[in-house]
Amino acid sequence: MRKFLAVISRDIKSGTRDWLIIYLSVAALLIALILRALIPGVSNSAMNVVFVEGTDSNLIAHVESHATVGVVSDEAALRERILRMDDVLGVLVEGEQYKIIKQGNEVMPMEETLKFVLNTYKGQSIDLPIQVAFSDIGWEISPLKLEGGSLLIIFTTVFGGMLIVLNLVEEKMSNTLSAINVSPISRTVFILGKGALGFTIPIIGSIGSVLILGFAGINYGMFIISVICIALISIIIGFSIGVVNNEPISAIASMKMVFLPVLASIFGAMFLADKWHFILYWSPFYWAYDSIHAILLNEATWQQVLVNCGIIIGLTGLVFLALRKRIAHGLR
Amino acid sequence: MITVKNLYHSYTNDQAYAVKGISFEISKGEVFGFLGPSGAGKSTTQGILTGLLPLQKGDVEVAGYDMHHRKRDMFNKIGVSFEQSNVYNKLSAIENLEFYKKLFDVNTVDPMKLLELVGLDKVAHKKAGTFSKGMKHRLTFVRSMLNNPELWFLDEPTTGLDPAIARQIIEIVKQKKAEGTTVFLTTHNMNIADELCDRVAFIIDGDIKLIDSPRNLKLQFGEKLVVVDHIVNDQKIQDKFSLINKEDLDKLNTIIQTGRIEMMHTKEATLEEIFIKVTGRGLE
Missing domain, CATH: 3.40.120 (Alpha-D-Glucose-1,6-Bisphosphate; Chain A, domain 3)
Structure with missing residues (x-):
């Protein structure tokens, strides 16, 4: 535990001296504040x-x-x-x-x-200059708030992955991994320590975001479990990119490639008809969106959340198997 | 403390071996110099002994641990100083040491005392990223002393350092040697090896050519000479005389009896000269 905390504390100390890491840590909250400022404009429809x-x-x-x-x-x-x-x-x-x-x-x-x-x-009728009709289209909250919030929460986990990338790149740049490899800390503890911020920052960032966006009434248990599951995939991708890059710009550029499946999955889920959703089943980010969207609407059930988490973990396991050798080699 | 038997290593996993079946033993408390030019296999061997490279073929035991089944806690007994300094640039010197200190399960040395030892105490709270190459090297060096290691791997400990700092490092190694620390010294600096090592191994092309003490090597391979500066016809002349060759000995006797000698001293062969003689190659 002492060694695990030492790795986390080192990363926090080092991170607070790097503007890019500080920005990534608060990016979700900043975006949430911007979204929050935009929401009243969209709420005009209500x-x-x-x-x-x-x-x-x-x-x-x-x-x-x-x-x-x-x-x-x-x-x-x-x-x-x-x-x-x-x-x-x-x-x-x-x-x-x-x-x-x-x-x-x-x-x-x-x-x-x-x-x-x-x-x-009062039972009176008046002549209006416009046609007014009332119908319920199912929106209980602003679409910008709901979809923007879902997208932001999933991206918060990608930011967590980016933090890991930057911390590992620092180790690669200064060749400190060699020094770690000749110290009595096991590789598992080192990886867990390095990965801890990749969970913590998304959890803090996403809870902060839902509070800023006014989703305070959601089920936090379901929410945190879903965020942890989504963070897993970002962390594994973060490790695989971090251990093979020796400088931050190329590492961040590689990490940006993750944006493609994330955005494709989320916009696919938003705009494709239900009958076409099966083409997104390969993406853990699709299942992540499915859970987060339902949780924000307060429509999620534990069964849905757990099944989606199981699928995300399964898909993450496959990604890990594919990248395992690359990560192990890079950590040597 | 270290036993190596028929060690082979290939970076390409084929018959192109960087280390070719070497064997040696190092006793507890011994300072063992591993000498050779760049690409000879020194770093590969040290990499295997420290677990940074996998053990492919052969048997290696380090500090009582079989390297086929090495365990992490062996690093509580071992210190490794790298040739290239590797410190966290965003952390201060003291933060660097305190981080590594927390990774050990054994009693550790006070980081500030270590910094004092190499003259970095005044910059203890400055970020290592602002340090010169020599300062970073000293920080890397003292980091390897944190756990007071029984077995200390030093890779080119004085390379790139100015003579005063290099002397400081040498004196620290001598002190640790006096305390009984076993040292595996990888270097191509023969003077340092000569000064510090109980025994040296000459490695070239992945093969150990010989292992012996510097003294024995000098006796075995060095020609004993006397260098004489003397005056002949009002001119200063320097001559070298072999102490084995009878003709040279006669000439030397004549000069001693009749000549005007200004200076006279014996000259031993250097380790570098012996290395070249044994391997047919220089060290650079």
């Missing part, structure tokens, strides 16, 4: 309404069936809420009248839609 406490609960329930509804303490809080970045309309009830308060830069149809919803509560 209607958000705020009421003041004490408003007729039947009215709130009626609006809630068409929009996302929030309740604040008083009018000042309502005005403050409306002024934030996202599009929110405020409703004040004054006698028999409804007063809609808006910031002024909202998407036009939202105000009209809200008027329509409020009038239907």
